[in-house]
Amino acid sequence: MRRGISIRWLPLLTVLAMLGPVVAGLLGTIAPAFGYLPAANMTEWTVAPFVDLFRWGGFPHAVMLSVTTGFLATSLSLLITVLIIAGWHGTRAFNVIRCLLSPLLSVPHAAAAFGIAFLITPSGWVARAFSPWLTGWERPPDVLIVQDHWGLAMVVGLVAKEVPFLLLMSLAALGQVNAKSSATIAAALGYGRVTGWLKTVFPRVYAQIRLPVYVVLAYSMSTVDVAIVLGPNTPPTLSVQIVKWMSDPDLAMRLEAAAAALVQLLLVIGSLILWRGGEIVVGILGAKWVMRGTRSFGDNALRIVGLGAGVLVCTGVLLGLVSLGVWSVAGLWSYPDVLPDSLSVRSWSRHWGNIFDTGITTLLIALCATFIAVLLTLGCLEAECRFDFTMSERGVFLLYLPLMVPQTAFLPGLQTLMLSAGLKSGFVPVVLAHLVFVLPYVFLSLSDPFRAWDVRFGTIAAALGRSANGVLWRVRLPMLLAPVLTAVAVGFAASVGQYLPTLLVGGGRLPTLTTEAVALAAGGDRRAIGVYGLAQTVAAILPFAAALLLPQIIWRNRRGLSDA
Amino acid sequence: MSHELHLDNIRISKDGHELIAIDQMVAAGEVLSVMGPSGAGKSTLLNYIIGTLPSDFTATGAVLLNGADLCALPSNQRQVGILFQDDLLFPHMSVGQNLAFGLSADVRRADRPARIDQALTEIGLEGFADRDPETLSGGQKARVALMRMLLSEPRVLLLDEAFSRLDTERRDQIRTLVFDTARARQLPVIMVTHDQADADAAGGPVFYLTD
Numbered sequence: 001m002r003r004g005i006s007i008r009w010l011p012l013l014t015v016l017a018m019l020g021p022v023v024a025g026l027l028g029t030i031a032p033a034f035g036y037l038p039a040a041n042m043t044e045w046t047v048a049p050f051v052d053l054f055r056w057g058g059f060p061h062a063v064m065l066s067v068t069t070g071f072l073a074t075s076l077s078l079l080i081t082v083l084i085i086a087g088w089h090g091t092r093a094f095n096v097i098r099c100l101l102s103p104l105l106s107v108p109h110a111a112a113a114f115g116i117a118f119l120i121t122p123s124g125w126v127a128r129a130f131s132p133w134l135t136g137w138e139r140p141p142d143v144l145i146v147q148d149h150w151g152l153a154m155v156v157g158l159v160a161k162e163v164p165f166l167l168l169m170s171l172a173a174l175g176q177v178n179a180k181s182s183a184t185i186a187a188a189l190g191y192g193r194v195t196g197w198l199k200t201v202f203p204r205v206y207a208q209i210r211l212p213v214y215v216v217l218a219y220s221m222s223t224v225d226v227a228i229v230l231g232p233n234t235p236p237t238l239s240v241q242i243v244k245w246m247s248d249p250d251l252a253m254r255l256e257a258a259a260a261a262l263v264q265l266l267l268v269i270g271s272l273i274l275w276r277g278g279e280i281v282v283g284i285l286g287a288k289w290v291m292r293g294t295r296s297f298g299d300n301a302l303r304i305v306g307l308g309a310g311v312l313v314c315t316g317v318l319l320g321l322v323s324l325g326v327w328s329v330a331g332l333w334s335y336p337d338v339l340p341d342s343l344s345v346r347s348w349s350r351h352w353g354n355i356f357d358t359g360i361t362t363l364l365i366a367l368c369a370t371f372i373a374v375l376l377t378l379g380c381l382e383a384e385c386r387f388d389f390t391m392s393e394r395g396v397f398l399l400y401l402p403l404m405v406p407q408t409a410f411l412p413g414l415q416t417l418m419l420s421a422g423l424k425s426g427f428v429p430v431v432l433a434h435l436v437f438v439l440p441y442v443f444l445s446l447s448d449p450f451r452a453w454d455v456r457f458g459t460i461a462a463a464l465g466r467s468a469n470g471v472l473w474r475v476r477l478p479m480l481l482a483p484v485l486t487a488v489a490v491g492f493a494a495s496v497g498q499y500l501p502t503l504l505v506g507g508g509r510l511p512t513l514t515t516e517a518v519a520l521a522a523g524g525d526r527r528a529i530g531v532y533g534l535a536q537t538v539a540a541i542l543p544f545a546a547a548l549l550l551p552q553i554i555w556r557n558r559r560g561l562s563d564a
Numbered sequence: 565m566s567h568e569l570h571l572d573n574i575r576i577s578k579d580g581h582e583l584i585a586i587d588q589m590v591a592a593g594e595v596l597s598v599m600g601p602s603g604a605g606k607s608t609l610l611n612y613i614i615g616t617l618p619s620d621f622t623a624t625g626a627v628l629l630n631g632a633d634l635c636a637l638p639s640n641q642r643q644v645g646i647l648f649q650d651d652l653l654f655p656h657m658s659v660g661q662n663l664a665f666g667l668s669a670d671v672r673r674a675d676r677p678a679r680i681d682q683a684l685t686e687i688g689l690e691g692f693a694d695r696d697p698e699t700l701s702g703g704q705k706a707r708v709a710l711m712r713m714l715l716s717e718p719r720v721l722l723l724d725e726a727f728s729r730l731d732t733e734r735r736d737q738i739r740t741l742v743f744d745t746a747r748a749r750q751l752p753v754i755m756v757t758h759d760q761a762d763a764d765a766a767g768g769p770v771f772y773l774t775d
Contacts, residue, residue, distance in 0.1 A: 201617055238574075264723070283677065304729075371634055388618065388619040427673070437701060455616075456648050456652055457652055457654065458644060459614060459616055459639070460646065460652050460713075461649075461654075461665070461717070462615075462616075462639040462640045462665045463614060463642075463645055463646050463713070463716070464637075464641075464645075464665060464712070464716040465640050465641070465643070465668070465669070465716055466640055466665075467640050468636075468640075470640075474665070475654055475656075478652070478654075478656040479655060479656055481656075518697065532711070555656060557658075557696050558656055558696050558698065558699035559655075559696055559699065560655025560656075560696070560698040561655050
């Protein structure tokens with residue numbers, strides 16, 4: 001019983017680990033935003049930081065970009081996700097996309113963004129493929145495609161990463177809403193595949209993926225790494241500018257950064273409310289559409305659009321990665337040749353030393369954050385069964401909350417707070433900051449399989465005389481090996497991809513593969529970007545391969561577990 | 565050693581609505597059949613006896629085994645064996661490991677392999693110790709599950725629709741095996757079933773639950 005009392009507190013500890021830094025960071029943003037920053041000898045409360053912020057010439061455009069890219073990327077991602085599932089769920093094409101989901105998801109945002117940049121720049125693979133025979137270009141045309149003023153390239157990069165996320169979330173939801181029988185009934189009543197799905201299944205699926213959609217909106221509005229790679233430079237997005245001000249040697253600039261962080265937060269909150277309003281409007285229109293009994297709404301065309309978009313998303317990310325790989329081993333590569341004239345390992349050998357060092361740092365941070373996250377998650381889930389806790393709607397909301405608060409809104413405050421408290425930035429704070437983002441993903445990945453485990457196995461084991469701990473360690477966890485390892489891989493990938501927490505909480509002194517890769521964006525050394533982008537991707541994907549293979553090896557003589 | 569079980573004025577309710585009221589003696593080697601439509605709370609009674617009643621149920625009454633209340637003990641110290649309609653052999657363990665998991669820890673390490681081999685012989689599965697449970701037939705799995713439970717030396721036997729997944733031929737065979745074993749070991753048995761044939765074969769008292 002002594003042990004029972006100790007795990008009873010794990011859910012609370014988990015919430016603290018997840019939300020503590022977020023709340024502290026937000027509070028730490030408020031004081032400097034109103035001029036109070038003792039660390040820089042500024043103790044006078046004032047609204048001057050906001051006045052300075054509003055006077056900054058790039059402000060209106062930065063605000064507009066945050067809103068437009070956020071709404072555009074989220075609506076497009078949701079639309080593509082819905083079209084793919086509505087038109088193709090249960091088909092062979094869909095299963096191909098489903099198999100690609102996990103690897104696509106684990107590709108770090110920065111690597112995916114670089115890959116897409118390599119494809120679509122005027123000197124990228126797409127232009128090369130059609131030059132000079134079609135376009136007549138002997139030289140890259142002088143048009144700004146990547147880092148365009150309107151942030152459209154950034155939207156493309158975001159959509160490519162968010163569609164797999166929303167697809168995965170929708171797939172989990174589909175299992176709970178009995179989608180197949182609804183589709184059959186709709187078809188029997190004469191509804192087209194897409195129309196029938198939209199009317200019968202979508203409302204229920206959307207109710208389940210609403211929070212993930214909010215996460216996508218908040219992330220798209222405030223991303224830093226994708227914006228540095230694909231977003232406009234002069235002026236940059238609000239979030240990028242916040243990071244610039246934060247890394248300014250002049251501490252006074254932090255006041256303006258804090259003010260901008262609060263504005264970013266308000267923008268996201270306002271946009272979430274607006275989106276919620278949009279949901280209601282769509283719901284009303286949808287209800288009218290159902291009443292009208294329309295059987296088909298260009299279903300075939302929509303199916304083709306959905307498939308086309310799905311293929312574009314998959315090939316965009318995958319070809320982008322291949323392009324990173326080719327650049328990393330390219331010798332001389334003249335325009336408009338599709339492949340380099342020569343191959344060389346020079347880029348790899350030049351960067352190998354630093355790749356190794358930063359790679360070790362990356363892995364250590366990911367290992368620690370993931371280990372803590374998996375332990376806390378298992379503790380929470382086990383406490384749930386032992387003490388009959390149930391996770392309320394509010395609990396699920398708390399889980400998504402750290403993903404919905406823009407990183408640029410609380411991480412600067414966290415750094416300022418650490419500075420004011422005289423805390424050293426370094427390994428432990430970075431691990432704790434990563435934990436904020438790793439925990440929700442690990443929990444979301446592990447909770448369903450953990451709860452779906454047949455508790456009668458536990459009853460049997462208890463009836464055979466095993467204690468609660470015996471049941472957990474000797475029966476439940478071995479049987480759940482595969483999902484536990486998948487959760488580890490998910491946590492690992494989430495940690496490897498983190499840019500801003502590493503940069504800000506690490507004080508720039510803890511370089512990882514991701515911070516190094518993003519730092520290369522300004523330089524434009526494609527070979528170096530190829531090397532780091534690929535190394536980053538490998539670090540994120542290898543655990544997934546291990547999570548797939550290990551259960552097959554360990555349970556190779558156990559058909560009940562290796563077939564699953 | 566023979567055991568006598570007394571379900572002493574047990575009442576279980578949920579949301580203020582009473583599901584079960586039972587007061588019944590089960591003698592050693594006797595089978596009490598509990599019958600009723602699905603949803604009438606048959607399995608809930610077993611949950612109470614074994615100690616896994618969900619917290620949204622409220623229950624009063626005692627489960628007296630030879631006069632001592634089982635409810636005072638945690639599940640794993642009650643020595644109440646249970647069989648479900650699924651065999652629920654642990655898929656990550658071999659057949660032998662499943663039996664070893666059940667075999668009382670009091671049996672010395674050196675004697676355990678021999679005890680397991682002997683147990684396998686008893687159920688006609690000699691030499692199956694290293695097999696993956698998933699490669700066994702339905703009837704074989706049911707026998708392993710029964711033996712796994714018996715090896716833990718239970719004092720009471722609960723059957724939760726234990727025969728409903730077996731085909732007719734196997735069902736008679738396994739049912740006879742279970743009832744004979746219970747009689748030989750003088751175990752009181754409570755069987756939850758919706759199949760009158762089960763109750764007829766058991767030959768003991770029948771308790772009907774109603775909605």
